[in-house]
Each structure stands twice: as C-alpha cells, then as structure tokens.
Amino acid sequence: MAAFAESEYRERIRRTKERMVAMGLDTLVVADPANMNYLTGYDGWSFYTPQCVVVALAEDDPLCIVRGMDRNGGLRTSFLPPDRVLGYPDGYVQASDRHPFDWIAADLKRRGLGRGRIGTEQDVYYFSPRAQVALERGLPDADFSDASLLVNWIRAVKSDAELAVMSEAARIAERSMAVAxxxxxxxxxxxxxxxxxxxAQIVGTEEFGGDYPAFVPLLPTxxxxxxxxxxxxxxxFAAETATILELAGCRHRYHCPMARSLYLGTPPEAIRATEGVVLEGLQAALDAARPGATCEEVEAAWRTVAARxxxxKESRIGYAVGLNYPPDWGEHTMSLRPGDRTVLEPNMTLHAILGIWRDDWGIEISECFKVAPNGAEPFCDFPRELFVKR
Structure with missing residues (x-):
C-alpha cells in the first residue's frame, strides 16, 4: 500500500496539473523516481531501467509505466487502480535495437496523448538522451519542452504528513550518529x-524501521x-585525527541528513577556532531562515559571521531536501548561496551544512530544518559541536 492517504496524492496531482496549465503543457512525463513516488506512491528499486509516470490534463489518474516484472510492485505500493499501472515487455530492456520509451510512446499515442505539448524531465539522472529521442520519434505530432523541475518545486513545501515522516527520519538519524x-x-x-x-539506519527505532538512504554514509578521516x-x-581510525560523518535517517524515502565531526585526541587550535565560527554562523543562518527571507539572505547571515x-567558503551552505532515491537526497531546487533569490515559505525543508575543507583537515556541522515563523526548526535534537574522544 502507498505510504500516504489517497487524498494526499490527489492534492499533489492537482497542484501538478495546475502548474502544467501555467506552463502550457498537455502531458507531463516524469522519470525521476522521487517524482514518480511523490505523485503515485510507487516505490521500488527499478529505476535502473527506464520507467515513468505520465500525467495528462485530459485524464483523471496518472499512468505508472514500469518494466513488466515490476508491474506488481506498482500495484503493491501505489494508490493507482490496476488499469493505470502498465508493464512493458522485457524484450525492450537493455536492447540495442529498441528502447522502452518506444513502447511507451506507442501506448501514449494509442490513448490519444501523442499530440499537444509534452513536458519531459530532461535533466534527471534516470532519463537518458536515448529515451528523449525515442519519445520524439514515436510521437512526431507532439511538441516537447523541458519540465525537469516542475514536480520538484511542488515538493518544496511539505504537508503535515510529510513533516511527520521527516521527524521519524530524524529519530533514525540521531540514533545512527550516536552509534557511529x-x-x-x-x-x-x-x-x-x-x-x-x-x-542503525535500517533497524530504525522500536516504533518504526528505516529505509535505505539515497547516500551511503560519508566518513572521511x-x-x-x-x-x-x-x-x-x-x-x-588513528589517534590524533579528525573524522567527518555525514549520514541520514530515511523513512518512506524521506530523508533527514546530519553532519557532525569527531576528533580522536586533542584538536588543533585551527580546528577549534573554525568550530566556533561554524557554530555561530550556522545559528545565524538558522535564525535568518524565516518565511519571506530569500536563500541568499540566509547565506549572507553565515557569510557575515564567517568574514568576522x-x-x-566558496560553495553553497545548504539545499532543499526530503523525498529522494540514490544517488542524492537533495531536491535540486533552491540552494543557500549568493544569487538564489528563492523566497522561503513555511514548511519548506532544507539541509544547512557548514563544511570547511582545507588542504589537510576539515570540519562539518549541519542541521536539517523546516522553515517556521520564528526561524528554522531543526528536525534533530543532537549536540551541535565538535565531539572529542580522548
């Protein structure tokens, strides 16, 4: 069964169609597995073969199209009725003379969805140039446009149900970091x-288990x-060295990442001094992350502390986070960096990560948070400091 109530998915589809109308799209082909999950609930390790969800203004329900052997997975995990979950023949898988999107294009044409303006996700990990070519070849009467982040931006503001799942992921993250x-x-x-x-990530807690995160544990030492x-x-691990840990709890594909740093021995003064700046700057950024603030204003709060x-730090200090599959838990929309003028809204969720990397050492401390009226509200309750073990 799907992770959320059917009404949750219906609202997501409604908002997607609303945005499609604004972009002049008749049909949307979604190949990002996170977006497929978001719209239908479909959840399977099948994204290594071509698959998609198709949303058409002319039809009430989306189509979920996967490899034939994965169709039962769609029936098991999505909210869709059986006639909206399709499986293409296995002869299309990894074949040099045909492509799964040849079959998908033929099916869309048969359903009368081969005309008008079709949006595809042309900048996602699991939609290849060959897939785009196959669609265009099979649907010559359609006009195609890039709609890569259409659903991602809808995902940016979380519902209460999503926030509850991310809070569960936070409990798993806390336990995993403590174990480490x-x-x-x-x-x-x-x-x-x-x-x-x-x-620890998979066992979760006594109340609920964890999913596989989109990132492996990162622990440079x-x-x-x-x-x-x-x-x-x-x-x-060696004495008198630092280790950085970046990991996440994952629940129903929703992530709560956390980064912390640990030193075995007595930390050098350079690391201690940088820790102080990182902690003050991270708090300044969290305080600035209020509704109405822009992403670049949040980053500027950090930059002021850092300059003092x-x-x-040249790289961004954060990004949108939530639902995703390997290889990334980020949502690929807003970033906390100069020039990003995205206006923060209540219940947006981001990962603010202050990573400072020098020639032979580094330190990272982060918080995953939701945007709230009085500033960021971190999901995790875990000491925010350089941990020292002597």
Whole structure:
C-alpha cells in the first residue's frame, strides 16, 4: 500500500496539473523516481531501467509505466487502480535495437496523448538522451519542452504528513550518529563502523524501521577530511585525527541528513577556532531562515559571521531536501548561496551544512530544518559541536 492517504496524492496531482496549465503543457512525463513516488506512491528499486509516470490534463489518474516484472510492485505500493499501472515487455530492456520509451510512446499515442505539448524531465539522472529521442520519434505530432523541475518545486513545501515522516527520519538519524560516535576508536576499522551505521539506519527505532538512504554514509578521516565525499576503507581510525560523518535517517524515502565531526585526541587550535565560527554562523543562518527571507539572505547571515572570523567558503551552505532515491537526497531546487533569490515559505525543508575543507583537515556541522515563523526548526535534537574522544 502507498505510504500516504489517497487524498494526499490527489492534492499533489492537482497542484501538478495546475502548474502544467501555467506552463502550457498537455502531458507531463516524469522519470525521476522521487517524482514518480511523490505523485503515485510507487516505490521500488527499478529505476535502473527506464520507467515513468505520465500525467495528462485530459485524464483523471496518472499512468505508472514500469518494466513488466515490476508491474506488481506498482500495484503493491501505489494508490493507482490496476488499469493505470502498465508493464512493458522485457524484450525492450537493455536492447540495442529498441528502447522502452518506444513502447511507451506507442501506448501514449494509442490513448490519444501523442499530440499537444509534452513536458519531459530532461535533466534527471534516470532519463537518458536515448529515451528523449525515442519519445520524439514515436510521437512526431507532439511538441516537447523541458519540465525537469516542475514536480520538484511542488515538493518544496511539505504537508503535515510529510513533516511527520521527516521527524521519524530524524529519530533514525540521531540514533545512527550516536552509534557511529560510540564505535569510532583508534584501531577500529572504518568498514566496521560503516556496517554499524548501516545497521542503525535500517533497524530504525522500536516504533518504526528505516529505509535505505539515497547516500551511503560519508566518513572521511584524517587528511581525508579535506574533502567531503569520501566513504570508508578497511583501514583503522588513528589517534590524533579528525573524522567527518555525514549520514541520514530515511523513512518512506524521506530523508533527514546530519553532519557532525569527531576528533580522536586533542584538536588543533585551527580546528577549534573554525568550530566556533561554524557554530555561530550556522545559528545565524538558522535564525535568518524565516518565511519571506530569500536563500541568499540566509547565506549572507553565515557569510557575515564567517568574514568576522576569517573563514572563507566558496560553495553553497545548504539545499532543499526530503523525498529522494540514490544517488542524492537533495531536491535540486533552491540552494543557500549568493544569487538564489528563492523566497522561503513555511514548511519548506532544507539541509544547512557548514563544511570547511582545507588542504589537510576539515570540519562539518549541519542541521536539517523546516522553515517556521520564528526561524528554522531543526528536525534533530543532537549536540551541535565538535565531539572529542580522548
């Protein structure tokens, strides 16, 4: 069964069609698995083969089109009736002379959806140029346009039901981070700590279990903390080194990420000094994240503190977050950086992450939060500091 009530999906579809009308679209082909889930509830590890959800103004319900063997997964996880969940023949999978979107185009044409203006998601991980070519070849009477972020922007403001699920994900994130900190010791292999993090993420709590997150646990250590996106090796943790941990709890595909840093030994003064700037700057950014503020104004609050503390950071300090599948838990819409004038609205959810990476060391501390009247409300209740184990 779907993760939310049917009424939740109906409202999402209504808002999607409203935006389609504003963009002059008759039909929307959604291939991002997060957007497919958002509109129908469909949830399966099938995104490695072409699939899509089709929303047409002329039809009440979307179509969910997946590989034939995955059709029962659509019946099991989506709110759609059986006649709206389709499976294409397996001969189209990874074939050099045909493509699944050849079959999909023929089906849309048969349904009278092969004309008018069709939007496709042309900048998502799981929609290839070949898929676009197949649609255009099979539907020559249609005009195509890029609608890559149409559904993503609708996802930006969360419902109460979504916020409740993200709060559950936060409980899993807290437990996973606590497990990681308890496990990291000099001489302990990095892979053994990663295994314990994974177990905590999947086990969840006594009340509810966790999903697989869209990111693997990131835990660069030693000189590896000079860059953010390293995972683990089978080497042991060493004394007098830092480790950065970035991980998330995931519940019904909704993420609550968190980054913290740990030092085994006595932290150098440079790391301690940067910690102070990061903590003050992160709080300033959270305080600025109120309805009506822009993303760049939130980043400017951090930048003011950073300049006073002599800390520079070129990259963004945050992004929209929530529902997603590998390889990313971000929603690809707003970013906390100069030039992004997106106006924050109540119940938008973002991950503010202050990562400072130098030539041979780094530190990260973050908060996942919702926009609230008096500023950001973090989902997690976890100490915000550089953790030290001596």
């Amino acid at each position: 900190f308890a496990a990291i010791e000099p001489g302990v292999r990095q892979c053994d700590v990663a295994a314990k993090i994974y177990a 030693g000189i590896g903390t000079s860059t953010p996106h390293l995972t683990w090796t089978d080497e042991p 503390g002599g800390v520079t």
